[in-house]
Amino acid sequence: MLTFVKLTRFGVFYVNTIIDLLELNDLEHTLVGRPGAGLSVEQRKRLTIAVKLVAKPSILIFLDEPTLGLDSQAAFNTVRFLQKLAKARQAVLVTIHQLLAQLFAQFDTLLLLTTGGRTIYFREIGDEASTVKDYFARHRASCPPEANPAEFMIDVVSAGSSFNNRDWNKIWLQSPEHNQVSKHISTIVTEAAARPSGTIDDRHEFTASMWTQVKLVTHRMNISLFRNTEYLDNKFAIHISLALLNGFSFWIIGDRLTDLQQNLFTVFNFIFVAPGAREKKSKMYHWAPFVTSLIVSEVPYLIICAFLYYICWYFTTGFPTAPEYASSTFFVVVMYEFLYTGIGQMIAAYAPNAVFASLVNPLVITTLVSFCGVMVPMYYIDPFNYLMSSLLVFVTWDKPVKCTTNELAIFDPSPNSTCGDYLANYMQVYLMMKLRTKATKKAES
Numbered sequence: 453m454l455t456f457v458k459l460t461r462f463g464v465f466y467v468n469t470i471i472d473l474l475e476l477n478d479l480e481h482t483l484v485g486r487p488g489a490g491l492s493v494e495q496r497k498r499l500t501i502a503v504k505l506v507a508k509p510s511i512l513i514f515l516d517e518p519t520l521g522l523d524s525q526a527a528f529n530t531v532r533f534l535q536k537l538a539k540a541r542q543a544v545l546v547t548i549h550q551l552l553a554q555l556f557a558q559f560d561t562l563l564l565l566t567t568g569g570r571t572i573y574f575r576e577i578g579d580e581a582s583t584v585k586d587y588f589a590r591h592r593a594s595c596p597p598e599a600n601p602a603e604f605m606i607d608v609v610s611a612g613s614s615f616n617n618r619d620w621n622k623i624w625l626q627s628p629e630h631n632q633v634s635k636h637i638s639t640i641v642t643e644a645a646a647r648p649s650g651t652i653d654d655r656h657e658f659t660a661s662m663w664t665q666v667k668l669v670t671h672r673m674n675i676s677l678f679r680n681t682e683y684l685d686n687k688f689a690i691h692i693s694l695a696l697l698n699g700f701s702f703w704i705i706g707d708r709l710t711d712l713q714q715n716l717f718t719v720f721n722f723i724f725v726a727p728g729a730r731e732k733k734s735k736m737y738h739w740a741p742f743v744t745s746l747i748v749s750e751v752p753y754l755i756i757c758a759f760l761y762y763i764c765w766y767f768t769t770g771f772p773t774a775p776e777y778a779s780s781t782f783f784v785v786v787m788y789e790f791l792y793t794g795i796g797q798m799i800a801a802y803a804p805n806a807v808f809a810s811l812v813n814p815l816v817i818t819t820l821v822s823f824c825g826v827m828v829p830m831y832y833i834d835p836f837n838y839l840m841s842s843l844l845v846f847v848t849w850d851k852p853v854k855c856t857t858n859e860l861a862i863f864d865p866s867p868n869s870t871c872g873d874y875l876a877n878y879m880q881v882y883l884m885m886k887l888r889t890k891a892t893k894k895a896e897s
Contacts, residue, residue, distance in 0.1 A: 699768030
């Protein structure tokens with residue numbers, strides 16, 4: 453993950469330095485996984501910090517509650533890693549609401565805010581919080597020796613505290629410390645304005661080239677899909693089970709007139725292979741490499757799924773085994789795999805979340821199926837219409853039809869005429885099969 457982020461943003465490989473700095477060597481090739489499986493909460497925090505570092509921020513790293521949800525040891529390790537970054541001359545800004553005394557002593561500067569975002573203290577903390585303790589002690593709010601300085605300061609400025617009858621923001625604004633900080637900030641701003649900007653705008657939204665993005669995102673997507681065994685297993689299982697159910701439901705379709713309807717029904721059942729989607733686009737690369745990676749990474753698995761469905765369905769239904777028909781049908785099956793996967797990915801791209809996509813997918817598929825020869829208004833713009841038509845052509849073209857006795861219309865022709873003469877006009881229009889055309893009784897057609 454770190455390598456992917458770095459290569460897509462800068463193209464310079466220095467991920468190993470970040471891994472060593474945050475002591476992630478033993479986790480270098482570990483899957484992130486899901487909460488409860490994979491990396492622990494503390495390890496995920498370190499990975500989040502590493503991703504921010506890999507972007508090589510020029511000014512600072514901002515972390516919101518990095519110790520939230522961690523036990524004392526994990527919180528101490530996280531702060532220790534932040535301290536290592538600070539010693540490497542990387543500015544780190546952290547927001548924390550509750551902090552142990554041991555962790556509080558690891559920070560250099562404190563910005564204490566009260567209701568409305570008003571400043572109460574903004575200066576160095578000092579060894580064992582000596583500087584901040586002295587500041588509050590001068591204003592008659594001495595911290596007891598056994599108290600946690602962080603908790604004591606929060607109690608001082610909290611509502612209901614015995615010290616809260618003072619305007620601590622006004623006290624800070626009138627203090628000499630505030631004047632020193634203001635002058636220091638003014639000096640920093642003036643010096644920064646006088647220096648030329650070190651940032652060069654190349655007017656490109658993404659640092660990596662389009663071809664580099666395509667290669668990296670496609671490689672990442674291939675690995676991600678290969679590791680997603682749940683997705684692949686479900687995909688294979690659905691294709692095999694539905695194909696067997698469809699094939700054995702229409703086992704060895706015959707050549708009777710009513711069997712032509714069975715061809716239609718089994719082809720209609722074929723289109724009920726539910727589409728699926730995996731993820732959404734990130735902000736680190738263009739949408740074109742993302743779409744390309746989705747298509748390219750799915751291709752081998754879609755071909756495998758098409759082959760599995762085709763083998764389990766086509767031959768169990770007794771369709772023609774001639775190469776020109778069997779190969780053409782397989783080609784259409786493969787194309788349908790791309791069609792429904794594209795529909796699923798399109799819905800996922802516009803859906804705000806996975807739940808919404810899972811609700812819209814059946815609606816879209818049902819609508820397309822409904823207009824596939826059933827409801828006329830969208831008949832010619834429905835892609836499923838052409839899918840059904842092509843499959844029916846290959847499985848029914850030039851198929852001999854042998855009518856049984858109960859499928860024949862038996863009637864007597866008019867007097868002084870044969871069955872052929874009586875049905876001549878009808879047969880020219882409908883090309884009906886004729887039997888015993890020279891008979892004068894019991895014509896069969």
